Amino acid sequence: MLAVGDSTQLEIIFSTKRYTSRITKTPRIETNVGPPHKNVRITTQVVRRPDSTYPVIIKPYKLDISQFGEKVRDQMKFTITNVSEQDLDLSMVYFPTDLVDVSLPASVSAGKSAEGVLRLKEPALSMSLEKSFTFQLNDADGSRFTVPIKRTIKNPSNIKKPGVKTKAGK
Amino acid sequence: MKRAVIVIVVFASLLLTVASVQGVPRMELPETEFNFGYAPQNSKVSYVFWIHSTGDDTLLIKKVVPG
Numbered sequence: 440m441l442a443v444g445d446s447t448q449l450e451i452i453f454s455t456k457r458y459t460s461r462i463t464k465t466p467r468i469e470t471n472v473g474p475p476h477k478n479v480r481i482t483t484q485v486v487r488r489p490d491s492t493y494p495v496i497i498k499p500y501k502l503d504i505s506q507f508g509e510k511v512r513d514q515m516k517f518t519i520t521n522v523s524e525q526d527l528d529l530s531m532v533y534f535p536t537d538l539v540d541v542s543l544p545a546s547v548s549a550g551k552s553a554e555g556v557l558r559l560k561e562p563a564l565s566m567s568l569e570k571s572f573t574f575q576l577n578d579a580d581g582s583r584f585t586v587p588i589k590r591t592i593k594n595p596s597n598i599k600k601p602g603v604k605t606k607a608g609k
Numbered sequence: 610m611k612r613a614v615i616v617i618v619v620f621a622s623l624l625l626t627v628a629s630v631q632g633v634p635r636m637e638l639p640e641t642e643f644n645f646g647y648a649p650q651n652s653k654v655s656y657v658f659w660i661h662s663t664g665d666d667t668l669l670i671k672k673v674v675p676g
Contacts, residue, residue, distance in 0.1 A: 452654070
């Protein structure tokens with residue numbers, strides 16, 4: 440129920456499975472406004488070989504920042520390699536701002552690599568999640584890339600917050 | 610008989626008043642499309658769409674049907 444003037448978020452999750460082509464999905468939102476119901480549309484170009492994309496290659500192409508021990512994993516680096524002959528500018532399109540921060544290089548010269556960093560925010564430290572971020576290039580096609588983020592925590596109750604010492608640590 | 614007619618007229622006008630006071634729900638989606646671009650197989654990607662209730666009555670989201 441959404442009161443007059445209120446807003447809410449609708450998260451659409453798409454599992455790329457073993458698709459090998461351009462996929463479009465149109466989830467339907469059914470409300471008391473009645474038919475015709477409204478749809479949103481998502482499009483994805485699922486790639487089978489993410490280690491050989493063009494014009495950039497992202498390594499790792501999935502960011503798995505899982506944590507199975509007591510040592511806090513709250514950030515992860517990734518590399519973007521420009522395999523084209525044109526210098527490329529990068530711009531962030533979407534990332535889950537409440538859970539992560541993503542530092543993206545502003546540009547990557549032709550044939551060069553640049554580093555980006557994924558940092559988990561406080562709420563994400565104690566939870567398992569599967570999200571993603573999307574960035575865009577300034578090439579002729581305006582190519583977009585989406586990088587999945589996965590975090591699994593074996594025992595969330597044992598996770599220590601960074602900067603907080605337990606009695607045992609004194 | 611005359612009294613009955615008056616009661617009916619009053620009741621009918623009351624119904625009309627209630628109907629006109631009750632608002633109409635309305636949903637606004639500022640954005641309806643998102644392109645993920647290239648994404649690897651066997652992973653989950655996600656995007657958040659905003660939904661605004663801009664009518665005169667409460668918006669009830671009954672369900673979202675995968676497309």
